Amino acid sequence: MLARREAKETGEVQELSTGSDVLLEMLKQQNVELIFGYPGGAVLPLYDAVYRQSFNNILVRHEQGAVHAAEGYAKATGKTGVVFVTSGPGATNAVTGIADAMLDSIPLVVFTGQVGCDAIGKDAFQEVDILSMTAPITKQNYQVHDVNSLPATIVEAFTVAISGRPGPVVIDLPKDVASGLPDDFESKQLNVWKKQPVQQKRVVDEGMMLKIREALFKAKKPLILAGGGVIAANAIPELRRFAHRFDLPVVSTLISLGVMPDTDSLFLGMGGMHGSYQANMAFYECDFLLNIGSRFDDRLATNASKFAPHACVAHIDIDDSELGKVITTEFSVAADARDALQWLLTNTEKRPKEEHNMWLQQLNDWEKLHPKHYEEEMGSIKPQAVIEEVGKLTNNDATIVTDVGQHQMWVAQHYPFKRPHQIITSGGLGTMGFGLPAAIGAKLAVPEKEVVLFVGDGGIQMTVEELDVIREYDLNIKIVILNNKTLGMVRQWQDLFYEKRRSQTIFNGQPDFIKLAQAYGIKSLKLPLLHWRETLADVFAKKESAVVEADIPAFEQVYPMIAPGQPNQAMMGVD
Amino acid sequence: MHEILICKMKNKVGVLNRFTGLLTRRNINIESASINSTPDNKAVVAKFKIRIAESHEREHLKRVISKQIDVLSAEWCDPEKNKESDHTLLSDIEKY
Numbered sequence A: 001m002l003a004r005r006e007a008k009e010t011g012e013v014q015e016l017s018t019g020s021d022v023l024l025e026m027l028k029q030q031n032v033e034l035i036f037g038y039p040g041g042a043v044l045p046l047y048d049a050v051y052r053q054s055f056n057n058i059l060v061r062h063e064q065g066a067v068h069a070a071e072g073y074a075k076a077t078g079k080t081g082v083v084f085v086t087s088g089p090g091a092t093n094a095v096t097g098i099a100d101a102m103l104d105s106i107p108l109v110v111f112t113g114q115v116g117c118d119a120i121g122k123d124a125f126q127e128v129d130i131l132s133m134t135a136p137i138t139k140q141n142y143q144v145h146d147v148n149s150l151p152a153t154i155v156e157a158f159t160v161a162i163s164g165r166p167g168p169v170v171i172d173l174p175k176d177v178a179s180g181l182p183d184d185f186e187s188k189q190l191n192v193w194k195k196q197p198v199q200q201k202r203v204v205d206e207g208m209m210l211k212i213r214e215a216l217f218k219a220k221k222p223l224i225l226a227g228g229g230v231i232a233a234n235a236i237p238e239l240r241r242f243a244h245r246f247d248l249p250v251v252s253t254l255i256s257l258g259v260m261p262d263t264d265s266l267f268l269g270m271g272g273m274h275g276s277y278q279a280n281m282a283f284y285e286c287d288f289l290l291n292i293g294s295r296f297d298d299r300l301a302t303n304a305s306k307f308a309p310h311a312c313v314a315h316i317d318i319d320d321s322e323l324g325k326v327i328t329t330e331f332s333v334a335a336d337a338r339d340a341l342q343w344l345l346t347n348t349e350k351r352p353k354e355e356h357n358m359w360l361q362q363l364n365d366w367e368k369l370h371p372k373h374y375e376e377e378m379g380s381i382k383p384q385a386v387i388e389e390v391g392k393l394t395n396n397d398a399t400i401v402t403d404v405g406q407h408q409m410w411v412a413q414h415y416p417f418k419r420p421h422q423i424i425t426s427g428g429l430g431t432m433g434f435g436l437p438a439a440i441g442a443k444l445a446v447p448e449k450e451v452v453l454f455v456g457d458g459g460i461q462m463t464v465e466e467l468d469v470i471r472e473y474d475l476n477i478k479i480v481i482l483n484n485k486t487l488g489m490v491r492q493w494q495d496l497f498y499e500k501r502r503s504q505t506i507f508n509g510q511p512d513f514i515k516l517a518q519a520y521g522i523k524s525l526k527l528p529l530l531h532w533r534e535t536l537a538d539v540f541a542k543k544e545s546a547v548v549e550a551d552i553p554a555f556e557q558v559y560p561m562i563a564p565g566q567p568n569q570a571m572m573g574v575d
Numbered sequence B: 001m002h003e004i005l006i007c008k009m010k011n012k013v014g015v016l017n018r019f020t021g022l023l024t025r026r027n028i029n030i031e032s033a034s035i036n037s038t039p040d041n042k043a044v045v046a047k048f049k050i051r052i053a054e055s056h057e058r059e060h061l062k063r064v065i066s067k068q069i070d071v072l073s074a075e076w077c078d079p080e081k082n083k084e085s086d087h088t089l090l091s092d093i094e095k096y
């Protein structure tokens, strides 16, 4: 309800802005063009303002979808994603997505509705203590008790979300604050908040950088591990220039795929549990490892104490709590990846181009020994082949979204990524159900790009309701269901480590995914065994959404694989 | 080993909640604590007596705490070298 007041002198009825109007005004000032959300009792004032101001809200079908969509949007652009959910169940439904964003350092501002200030703590209808629940999975969270402090809180939240190491921020908004009347918020006054607080930049520690430079030049087998921090810092050109100037091979993580083009001779592929043979052997063999913006996650450094055993390790990260957390490093620098790389470029200018021919030859030999490959099988469609075919059909330039499981790893191995922000996947939390809503967010963020979602038959059922959003907004997203009729990745672990006791991982029947997509008004088809490539090409030739189901072998394994706790060079499936 | 962690934090609702969560998650028990606001009431200084074995874990924890938006500073002080603060902590407790 819009607040109205009779002006004392004239008796004229004035329409007043509420806290919610102020909030939307602030979002506009933060260049927020759209939000992802779902209404409810506690956010009635907020959605009333959305209605009155015709603010662009993408109405998802489940709050988890809202957060994943905002993550997809943020990942595709580097901008902050914004979410509105109601109190209680709306807020708790958002929790998985918030945790996902925390682990993958994705900037989000999530507004959760809350019961009125007077009712807080009284077990009011749909009241939960979302601040306590989200404390460990947010960079910061706020509950606003005074409508007049809303603008400052919002500006701070956006600054916190995007600055340093990005991450999610929650603003809990009691209903009476959302509908409250601010003292005197003329737009002139709101302008004050346009001035962002100056972000404190870390100064690059020159002494440490000099040592890194020295170690680098001494190294015979140097290696760069470039993580998500390089993408977050917009340091791709610097990384590529630096690698090429000194002939430095580069390994990526799952979420940083695209830091180097797949075709670059210096790029060894993704490292870690399902990484390439040469990348993992390079970890084992290198004598100097420069990690820029990766957190040595246990899916990458599968055995921390045996990781890079012959290397002097240097670690550059914007978040100093990552330094020395997992791997003992000789040199560590808390700095923005771009600043550090720029320092290295500037301070190595006079150095002649370095060559590491022997080392590169060795890496090359490893790649030849165990190139990425899969066995073609008569009478079946191989998931790896489908992924490679999609690469060809999209000129290797599509924005690729995945869900979680085997298909995710096959995509990481077989789609030839070439640019940053190209892969959108749940890395740290490994959240099944992430893919479909994230693809929606990505498509809305970069409509000019082809957006392709690869998803398993398990994961699609976790957020399948979001197909309705694709229909409603007529988004051109290609959805490829790689159907192995099992919870493939868990089944793979059971086969390898639990003597094939396939407990609860084989679906006893499935919905008809083709009919399901049709029920949502989306074109769908199953790839025929014969001429599936032609069928796929037809699908990609059209500028409309499609669900494509590929029946793939049920018991295909993702290889190489490092068993958990084993060192990186102990890869299975490469003999 | 017992350690004393001294943190200066913003004087606002919820800072301790976040802080203790970081300890709980790492299975660290707080054995005693004292908290006081600064004279201008803008900040609080909190001292915690906790047990933490590894020195690298100490450094990591300090950094994790320091990066919290509402934490202004966090420092370890060795109870052996700083009997006074340990004593202050304990004497604070004895009052109650």
Ligand SMILES: Cc1ncc(C[n+]2csc(CCOP(=O)(O)OP(=O)(O)O)c2C)c(N)n1
Residues within 6 Å of the ligand: A403, A404, A405, A406, A407, A408, A430, A431, A432, A433, A455, A456, A457, A458, A459, A460, A482, A484, A486, A487, A488, A489, A490
């Ligand atoms: C929300 C959630 N629940 C459970 C898991 C554990 N898990 C990881 S992969 C996987 C199987 C996924 O199966 P599917 O979606 O069919 O993909 P596939 O591995 O077969 O490609 C499961 C259950 C998870 N990652 N996320």
